[in-house]
Amino acid sequence: MKELILNNGIHIPCIGYGVFRMTDLDACEKAVLQALKTGYRFIDTAAAYENEEAVGRAIKRSGIKREELFISTKLWVSDTSYEKAKAGFYRSLERLGLDYVDLYLIHQPYHDYYGAYKALVELYQEGKIKALGVDNFKQDRLADFLFFNDTKPAVNMIECNPFYQRDDEKEYLEKNNMQMLAWSPLAAGKASVFENEILKEIASHHQKSVAQIVLRWFYQRQIIPIVKSANPKRMKENIEIFDFELSNEEMKLIGNLDTGHTCFHERDTAQKVNHFLEQSLKFKV
Numbered sequence: 001m002k003e004l005i006l007n008n009g010i011h012i013p014c015i016g017y018g019v020f021r022m023t024d025l026d027a028c029e030k031a032v033l034q035a036l037k038t039g040y041r042f043i044d045t046a047a048a049y050e051n052e053e054a055v056g057r058a059i060k061r062s063g064i065k066r067e068e069l070f071i072s073t074k075l076w077v078s079d080t081s082y083e084k085a086k087a088g089f090y091r092s093l094e095r096l097g098l099d100y101v102d103l104y105l106i107h108q109p110y111h112d113y114y115g116a117y118k119a120l121v122e123l124y125q126e127g128k129i130k131a132l133g134v135d136n137f138k139q140d141r142l143a144d145f146l147f148f149n150d151t152k153p154a155v156n157m158i159e160c161n162p163f164y165q166r167d168d169e170k171e172y173l174e175k176n177n178m179q180m181l182a183w184s185p186l187a188a189g190k191a192s193v194f195e196n197e198i199l200k201e202i203a204s205h206h207q208k209s210v211a212q213i214v215l216r217w218f219y220q221r222q223i224i225p226i227v228k229s230a231n232p233k234r235m236k237e238n239i240e241i242f243d244f245e246l247s248n249e250e251m252k253l254i255g256n257l258d259t260g261h262t263c264f265h266e267r268d269t270a271q272k273v274n275h276f277l278e279q280s281l282k283f284k285v
């Protein structure tokens with residue numbers, strides 16, 4: 001798997017495998033094991049996905065050397081404070097059966113993420129976390145966060161897909177020497193992504209699938225997609241993107257698909273944020 005280098009020198013694979021919504025633990029373990037056999041080395045989970053144990057079991061069963069893997073997990077909202085962050089981190093570490101994680105992210109820009117980050121920086125300095133990240137931070141929050149923190153996070157993971165391209169966020173992250181990671185890079189199948197005529201035409205030209213075109217587009221934009229498939233054939237397809245190149249014209253055609261709007265839910269009102277936070281406290285992290 002090709003790699004990029006984060007702002008602290010840590011190597012990160014160019015594609016990640018995500019396990020969001022894999023709540024059947026046996027199925028999750030099987031899928032992660034299959035993904036590792038297929039060639040993925042970056043596995044992305046979260047305390048809130050409630051499947052870290054299954055990911056840990058798959059890692060153990062794979063027999064792959066720890067240093068060849070890149071494992072990320074995330075601190076949930078209820079643990080996002082100086083007092084609770086370390087306990088949240090150690091619970092994740094134990095469930096994963098690891099003694100360090102490659103990337104640890106603050107999952108949502110809510111609660112006391114300043115305090116939590118302070119605790120995570122201490123874990124980073126102890127070597128328990130190889131790289132720190134934020135997640136779902138928009139530029140305005142990130143600007144404030146960067147202004148008041150000496151240790152810069154290495155990544156920001158945000159929604160990004162051909163219909164919501166986030167050029168402004170990408171530019172801001174690049175300016176700040178932070179790596180952009182894209183969640184739901186295939187828009188989780190929404191917005192009829194696999195039926196899009198432009199993507200289908202480009203796919204047919206390269207004799208590739210629409211998913212491969214989208215994932216290649218990410219690669220050429222130097223954004224790391226975190227993609228999920230529970231299907232071994234599609235899992236394999238999704239990393240076979242290094243043997244062709246999209247032309248500038250094709251990149252522009254995909255660029256034109258941007259709507260500037262999320263394919264999911266914008267949390268842009270007090271009511272939506274309050275609803276989300278109330279739900280977030282129900283997670284068993």
Ligand SMILES: NC(=O)c1ccc[n+]([C@@H]2O[C@H](COP(=O)([O-])OP(=O)(O)OC[C@H]3O[C@@H](n4cnc5c(N)ncnc54)[C@H](OP(=O)(O)O)[C@@H]3O)[C@@H](O)[C@H]2O)c1
Binds near residue numbers: 211231
């Ligand atoms: N940090 C955050 O806040 C956040 C939020 C959302 C997601 N994420 C991360 O992003 C990861 C991926 O997100 P996601 O699962 O929502 O969306 P996604 O990866 O964009 O799409 C997954 C969907 O596309 C299908 N699919 C995958 N490859 C395909 C292919 N080659 N051809 C046709 N269909 C294909 C999958 O079905 P099959 O399984 O049947 O192939 C699944 O239904 C998550 O697992 C998680 O790690 C993070």
